[in-house]
Amino acid sequence: MKRYFWIFLLAPIGMVTAQEIPTQKNQKVFGQVDFLSIHMPDTTIPDEANMGFTGIHYNLKMNDWSYAGVAIYGSVTGQRGGFFTLGANLGIQKNIFKNFFIDSGIHFGGGGGAAAPDGGGAFILGHANLGYHFPYFSITAGWSAIDFFDGGLIQNQQWNAALQVPLSFDFASHRPHEKEYAIKAFQDTPWHQKPKKIGLLLHLNNLRVDDKVANTENEYLIGQTIRLAGFEFDVYLNKKWFVFIKADGAYHGIQAGYMDVLMGGGYEFSMNKNRTHLLAKLGFGAGGGGGVDTRGGFLLYPDVSIEQKISKGISLSINKGYLFTPDRHFFTSTYGVGLKYTAHVNGSQSKTKTYTSGKFKGFEFSLSQELYWNAKRGSNPTENLQQISMQLNVELNQHLYIAGQTSFANFGNAGAYAEGIVGFGVKVTPFPALQTSFFSQILTGAAGGGDIKTKQGLIVKSSFGIDQPLGDTLSFQLSAGFVKSLGGGLNSPLLNVGLKYRFSYLQLK
Structure with a gap:
């Protein structure tokens, strides 16, 4: 009888402990x-x-x-x-x-x-x-x-x-982001599964024109270097094989407007006690603009990268490859450098590594409509510009996040204008009961096309805004700020209105 008394007394305590782990959805x-x-x-x-x-x-x-x-x-x-x-x-x-x-x-x-x-x-x-x-x-x-x-x-x-x-x-509500639990706490929960490996690379890439490639004005670009900024996202299918998607935009070397979007797969070789990785990739996709003649736009992308771990989850990446059309009408050699963030997420099982805890990290995706007042043009009259904008935020802690944003013009006589920018943001929640957050961010990167005057394409965009949750995963956001081309020309106030989808994921530590 005494044994049953203690089981009855301790059972609710065990239930409370289990309920502390965020629900997996x-x-x-x-x-x-x-x-x-x-x-x-x-x-x-x-x-x-x-x-x-x-x-x-x-x-x-x-x-x-x-x-x-x-x-x-x-x-x-x-x-x-x-x-x-x-x-x-x-x-x-x-x-x-x-x-x-x-x-x-x-x-x-x-x-x-x-x-x-x-x-x-x-x-x-x-x-x-x-x-x-x-x-x-x-x-x-x-x-x-x-x-x-x-x-x-x-x-x-x-x-x-x-x-x-x-x-x-799998995901959890955004509310428990930055909460950390001992690895044993996940033992009897749905989170006790094999984790998935992901990687996010922010890089500077270069396209050196090696053949007699002509631009749309029939001027040869041989010997010129197109400098790009962009990102790559990797998802591992197992320990070695992975798939990726990457996007880059030109910020120097040619007139603004060139970009490419590529996807493909690769294989990872590990060495030096898993601190050095050699990655072989093969991708394909679309690219062009900025006066570069890629004909229909279809591109092939073979590449080899070396990644060296410099701290936990962070690696320095150096790449060398080629980017070209199948008929070699457009042919370049590529090389670049970047920083890569790698994580094992949404699972607490691991046979190869010893983890002591798991922390829920926040992730946000937003889709919005943005307005630039009096966006200066190269030859056409100055007028307002509107664009559709997509942004991804990876939260580093309660207040700091890394952001990547891409935008494409949809109103204002500048259909070819596009942006690809990255940066950092800070947010605070002074009214926890209302869950209302305020944020400020600064982003920089490539932009051009549509006769918008960005010179060779490097811009800086800063903004301040408010974020109000509408439910468990959705929130409304409103921000205002300023966008400026560092080469001169575009220098406009901005207004951004949109919806944000947010959640948290489990990251092993």
């Missing part, structure tokens, strides 16, 4: 790569070929029949290499019988480039597809229509096809 996601062939209007290129337009999508399943997400599109065939867009997705996906399903939705975004008739950049792309689920992926095909409605001339209806891959990730 699962978000269903699907990635998508799609393709459509757009008939181009007769403008500056006689009898212009269709533009092959391909998109990389990341969609969250809101329930069993609807989804929302983001996508970046780029030209890969035709004569408009460097044409890029960014936008938001909203759609319906529902099984109709067995493995067949319907997929219908709308994508709103902004962008342009490559001297295409994109107007202000705002466009709508709708689709209605029929799909089929295979065991590990799905395919869809159907009708789509695109309209650059803010003064653009690109309007067309066409067939489209897509490949979808189901994904998911």
